[in-house]
Amino acid sequence: MEAFLSGFSIVLQFQYLAYMFAGVSLGLLFGFLPGLTGAMAIALMLPFSFGMPPLTALVFMLSIYTGGLFGGAVTAILIKTPGAPSNIMTTLDGYPMHRKGQSERALGLALMSSVIGGIVGCLFLLVLCKPLAAIALKFSSAEMFMVMIFGLSVVGSLANNPFKAIFSGLCGVLLGTVGVSVSGVPRGTLNSMYLLDGVPLTPALIGLVALPEVFALAANPVIMAKQIDPQTQRTGSFQKLWGGCAETFRHLLQALVCSVAGVIVGIMPAAGASIAGLITYNQSKQWSKKREQYGTGIPEGIVSCETANNAAEGGALATMFVLGIPGSGTTAMLLGALIVQGWSPGPKLFIDHQDVIYTAIFSLFCQQFVMLIVGGILCVLGAKLLKLPLNYLAPCILVMTVVGSFANRNALFDCTLLLGAGCVGWVMKKQDFPVMPLLLGLMLGSLADENLIRIYQLYDSFWEIFTKPIPVVLGLISLLCIALPPVTRLIR
Numbered sequence: 001m002e003a004f005l006s007g008f009s010i011v012l013q014f015q016y017l018a019y020m021f022a023g024v025s026l027g028l029l030f031g032f033l034p035g036l037t038g039a040m041a042i043a044l045m046l047p048f049s050f051g052m053p054p055l056t057a058l059v060f061m062l063s064i065y066t067g068g069l070f071g072g073a074v075t076a077i078l079i080k081t082p083g084a085p086s087n088i089m090t091t092l093d094g095y096p097m098h099r100k101g102q103s104e105r106a107l108g109l110a111l112m113s114s115v116i117g118g119i120v121g122c123l124f125l126l127v128l129c130k131p132l133a134a135i136a137l138k139f140s141s142a143e144m145f146m147v148m149i150f151g152l153s154v155v156g157s158l159a160n161n162p163f164k165a166i167f168s169g170l171c172g173v174l175l176g177t178v179g180v181s182v183s184g185v186p187r188g189t190l191n192s193m194y195l196l197d198g199v200p201l202t203p204a205l206i207g208l209v210a211l212p213e214v215f216a217l218a219a220n221p222v223i224m225a226k227q228i229d230p231q232t233q234r235t236g237s238f239q240k241l242w243g244g245c246a247e248t249f250r251h252l253l254q255a256l257v258c259s260v261a262g263v264i265v266g267i268m269p270a271a272g273a274s275i276a277g278l279i280t281y282n283q284s285k286q287w288s289k290k291r292e293q294y295g296t297g298i299p300e301g302i303v304s305c306e307t308a309n310n311a312a313e314g315g316a317l318a319t320m321f322v323l324g325i326p327g328s329g330t331t332a333m334l335l336g337a338l339i340v341q342g343w344s345p346g347p348k349l350f351i352d353h354q355d356v357i358y359t360a361i362f363s364l365f366c367q368q369f370v371m372l373i374v375g376g377i378l379c380v381l382g383a384k385l386l387k388l389p390l391n392y393l394a395p396c397i398l399v400m401t402v403v404g405s406f407a408n409r410n411a412l413f414d415c416t417l418l419l420g421a422g423c424v425g426w427v428m429k430k431q432d433f434p435v436m437p438l439l440l441g442l443m444l445g446s447l448a449d450e451n452l453i454r455i456y457q458l459y460d461s462f463w464e465i466f467t468k469p470i471p472v473v474l475g476l477i478s479l480l481c482i483a484l485p486p487v488t489r490l491i492r
Helices: 002-006 014-032 038-049 054-078 090-099 103-136 141-158 162-176 201-219 230-234 238-267 272-287 299-323 329-340 354-380 390-409 412-430 436-458 462-467 469-491
Strands: none
Touching: 014 038, 014 054, 014 354, 038 054, 038 201, 038 329, 038 390, 054 090, 054 103, 054 299, 054 329, 054 354, 090 103, 090 299, 103 238, 103 299, 103 354, 141 436, 141 462, 141 469, 162 436, 162 469, 201 329, 201 390, 201 412, 201 436, 238 272, 238 299, 238 354, 272 299, 299 329, 329 436, 390 412, 436 462, 462 469
């Protein structure tokens, strides 16, 4: 708490406030435009964070992260097109309210619900990180290896096709082992000096996440023009917007319960905000006396999913900081930003950089209020921003990706890798292979490999790790996560 409070005077300096406003605005804009996400914004800004001081880079990236969570709700309400996957459930009640002429009310409910969920997520992040880190410090190579297996198994269980997700994750682990191993043996480098340190994260992440979406925008340059509703033109009242914000407090108990549920879902590796919003919306509908009205345009539907998907990212940040396992696609980008800074996410992060981490957590509280201001402006001007010509936007993003990849190491090899990763991501998107497991495997592959080698050095056999209770429990949970979804589908 002392380290957290000491960040008050630091974060409220002008330079950090400027980065927070810039980051939140950028995240809101990318989350707002369908096809673009906060994860893509972080990926594009990743090369530019390399030259920043660690605290400045972390505050800026977290601000983009905060803004990206809410931006997609605006288009979900106005044109029934969620700007991000986490806002899918918002369309069910947000768009019907917009069709009834209650656009500002729906936007106000979504905005204030996002702020409440974000604050609850920050509180849990502040409370949970230190105990989780203390527990995680007791983890040896056996426990850490099984934690990674658990993370990948959760990804597989949450995808539409778990076999495709697991295959994607294993391919990512294989790519993560490229480079010189801890035993000094080069593997998978194809005799290229640029791969001796492993597959560079920045061009790989940008290529897999950003380029497929750019290709999709290029294929449909007028995707937005056909969906803008005439009703959107009549939005623009701050008074009605703040009225919707105030109405959220009439459902404060529901907002808090859904926020806590979102944090719990977010702690699960790779579950993320999308799953949190889906689960809490369905549970709220089952428990509500108005369950028949869900989907027709009621405030409870917006509050349930928007509080949960924002709170979930607090739990996802906890697992990222403490275990080094991102809980969502956006936190995967943040993990890349930490690695670019030369940090190693995990329990030791709180020993080596405790002051920076807690100052960054305090900035998350400030970012919620920044989002309230900037998000309010975006809600009112949403209809006009929807008219941005995407046929100009796509090539601009493409140029930024190439420049950003080259700036990472000043090597044309990284630009080639960027285009190659973009083609792989595009094929995966077309064939419905999830990219998130591949990203996890790519970033965790080297660490998994390192711990596996240590297991064989410390034990006579790999199976000896299951004489300890934690690996056994994690192994059973991993098997359950893999087996439960297909069994549930078969029963249904």
